Amino acid sequence: MRAVISVVGKDKVGILMNVSTKCAEYNVNIIDVSQTVLRDMFTMIMLVDISNISIKFGDFSEMMTSFGSEIGMEIRAMHEDIFNSMHRI
Amino acid sequence: MFNTNDILETIHMISDEHLDIRTVTMGISLLDCADSDIDAACEKIYKKITTKAKDLVRVCNDIEREYGIPIINKRISVTPIAMVAASCRQGDITKFAVTLQKCAEVVGVNFIGGYSALVHKGFSAGDLELIESIPEALSITNNICASVNIGSTKAGINLDAVALMGKIIKKSAELTADRNCIGPAKLVVLCNAPEDNPFMAGAFHGAGQPDCVINVGVSGPGVVKSALQKSEGLNITEVAELIKRTAFKITRMGQLVAMEASKRLGVPFGIVDLSLAPTPAVGDSVAHILEEIGLEQCGACGTTATLALLNDAVKKGGVMASSSVGGLSGAFIPVTEDAGMIAAATNGTLTIEKLEAMTAVCSVGLDMIIIPGDTPCDVISAIIADEAAIGMANFKTTAARLIPAINKKVGDTLSFGGLLGEGPVMKVNTASPLKFISRGGHIPAPLQSLKN
Numbered sequence: 001m002r003a004v005i006s007v008v009g010k011d012k013v014g015i016l017m018n019v020s021t022k023c024a025e026y027n028v029n030i031i032d033v034s035q036t037v038l039r040d041m042f043t044m045i046m047l048v049d050i051s052n053i054s055i056k057f058g059d060f061s062e063m064m065t066s067f068g069s070e071i072g073m074e075i076r077a078m079h080e081d082i083f084n085s086m087h088r089i
Numbered sequence: 090m091f092n093t094n095d096i097l098e099t100i101h102m103i104s105d106e107h108l109d110i111r112t113v114t115m116g117i118s119l120l121d122c123a124d125s126d127i128d129a130a131c132e133k134i135y136k137k138i139t140t141k142a143k144d145l146v147r148v149c150n151d152i153e154r155e156y157g158i159p160i161i162n163k164r165i166s167v168t169p170i171a172m173v174a175a176s177c178r179q180g181d182i183t184k185f186a187v188t189l190q191k192c193a194e195v196v197g198v199n200f201i202g203g204y205s206a207l208v209h210k211g212f213s214a215g216d217l218e219l220i221e222s223i224p225e226a227l228s229i230t231n232n233i234c235a236s237v238n239i240g241s242t243k244a245g246i247n248l249d250a251v252a253l254m255g256k257i258i259k260k261s262a263e264l265t266a267d268r269n270c271i272g273p274a275k276l277v278v279l280c281n282a283p284e285d286n287p288f289m290a291g292a293f294h295g296a297g298q299p300d301c302v303i304n305v306g307v308s309g310p311g312v313v314k315s316a317l318q319k320s321e322g323l324n325i326t327e328v329a330e331l332i333k334r335t336a337f338k339i340t341r342m343g344q345l346v347a348m349e350a351s352k353r354l355g356v357p358f359g360i361v362d363l364s365l366a367p368t369p370a371v372g373d374s375v376a377h378i379l380e381e382i383g384l385e386q387c388g389a390c391g392t393t394a395t396l397a398l399l400n401d402a403v404k405k406g407g408v409m410a411s412s413s414v415g416g417l418s419g420a421f422i423p424v425t426e427d428a429g430m431i432a433a434a435t436n437g438t439l440t441i442e443k444l445e446a447m448t449a450v451c452s453v454g455l456d457m458i459i460i461p462g463d464t465p466c467d468v469i470s471a472i473i474a475d476e477a478a479i480g481m482a483n484f485k486t487t488a489a490r491l492i493p494a495i496n497k498k499v500g501d502t503l504s505f506g507g508l509l510g511e512g513p514v515m516k517v518n519t520a521s522p523l524k525f526i527s528r529g530g531h532i533p534a535p536l537q538s539l540k541n
Contacts, residue, residue: 004091006100034093045093058154076100078157080091085345086338087095 002031002080003050003057005064009073011042018071019046022064027054042073047080103158106315107373108339110346111308111366112162113149114287116294116359117141117301119168119203127180130173131188138165138192138201141301141356146197148353152346160346161508165193166292166304167203175215182218186226186233193232200275202292204235207282209244211531220253224261227272234290240280240477242484246532251477254278255470255526259493262462266495274457274509277490278473280480285360286416291488302359303351304416307343307407308366309335311373313399317381328382329402336363336406344411362416363407364452365399367427369510375399375420376429376439387429388439396420397450417486419452425492425505425512426457435502435513441472442518449479454488457510459503460517462495469493471522474532482535 007019016035023030028048035044050057061077068075102108122133142165149160170185189201204226206216223235237254240246261272277290284295287304294302316335317323323331343361351358367375376387379395400419408414422444424430433439441458448454454476460469473489480487494503494514504511 004096006096008097008100036093043093043097045091045096047091058151061154061157074104076157079155081345081349082156082158082342083091083096083099085341086099087092 001050003048003077004080004083005046005048005077007044007073007075009042011037011040015042022067026060027052102312107311108309109159109161110343112164112287112306113160113350114164114166114292114304115142115145116166116298116304118294119173123173123176125176125178127177127184130177131184134188135192139195142196144354148350152349158342163198165198165201166294168294169203169205169207171206171215171219174219182222183226186230189233190230200232200234200289202234202289203294204233205293207238208247208250209238209241223257224264227261227275228264235276236279236291236293238279238282240481242281242481243534243538245534246477246481248532249529251470251474252526254473255466258469258491259466262493262495269503269505270492270494271505273492274505277488279488280477281486283416283486287362299357301356303347303356304359305343305347306362306364307339309339310365310367310375310378312339314378314381329398332402333406336403337410340407340410360413360415361411363403363414363418365403365420368508369426369428371428374427374429375422376427376433386438387433388443393446393450396447400451417452421453422447422451423457425510431512434515441515448487456490459492459494459512459514461499461514462493462497464493464517467523467526468519470526
């Protein structure tokens, strides 16, 4: 099972580290990362494997959102099927 | 790997454009709950609903958290209660409403639909009793919706039922006058009612449906409006194409949620209802889509044409995105639930006559329209008859959900709060249709019913 973690907000030092540390903490494996900074706005999309995640994915997703507000970023962790169904036929 | 823009588009739709799943509705058959003793029947209903739907809200919340898509309403539709009540020898029929209310509270859904009767060809045992109990049932409960189907293309229009419903709507408003006349906001009179509609107030679980089923209603007027806003200079064909593409994406999300809910609950998937359902929130309005297409305000000349295009494009886009489409499927135009329509009705651009024309080309009827409290019952009945005639002649669902605002006049406002919204009391043509309505009898089915 895979999920997409998106991180959007004002660019600053250590975003990637912060997010990947959280992933490692819950045994979430990062498969691919793409990030851009456009006019100071940081956008990162992370594809992760959640097959061996140590907590329920719903709880992980909530935790990431509140972690995001702690570090001043908008973070969402969503099951990949939502994007598959919307953008692929 | 996904395209970053696709991912951001989806996230943007959810966070800024009000994309959501409007309702996951579990249809439950109560046919096996009939009993000659009304208390025994209520007991069976309570057991069946609280067993079948015990995990509905939890599963929907889980899906919401895992997929990041809000599911606004979790609801239940049941077999029209008149069918279940038909077996009861005696007893107060509103006991069924009280039982359903208890079920709604226990399982945590915000509405149970199905306090209903289907009388398009005539009244059978239990129908009249149920209809007459509707005002009281809606007044003593909070989360129960009632509906009555008074006509169909195949059967014609039951004018006796039409006449009765005018009185029932009025009485329902009177009984809830101290609560902003909320009663009739939970009551809809239908023609060609679909058996698998997940949306309230007209949801019920038809007799031809399986024992238990999951139906999903999507939404997303804000997404369509925003897509149009971002694309300047399109001709009207390109506008239709853009709406189709957007509707496809919205519906795919509905299909995904429906399949997932069905799998987790172990209940078969029924249909996805491809509806653009507005809410009073700014940026979630069907009227604003029409204005984005190019009208100064909803209700202007051109409203019917743009709505017809919108309704058609939504269906064409949605139909390929789902394995099974049903319910109402189209654009909704509930006046009090749509910020753009509230504004247009308030300044007089949008009138009941224009709304009636609009109902000929969209998926519902005269929905959530507040009329003066002193509107005679026969006028209310005649509005229902007009609306039903449009549905009957055009092979489509039409409905009337009219709210007489007791002690209020044209220009006053009535507020229900929440998804039901608020709106101005609209002007009604009160030239008397009394003689027509009092004739009673049956409007014969039109020639187009003879398709065999």
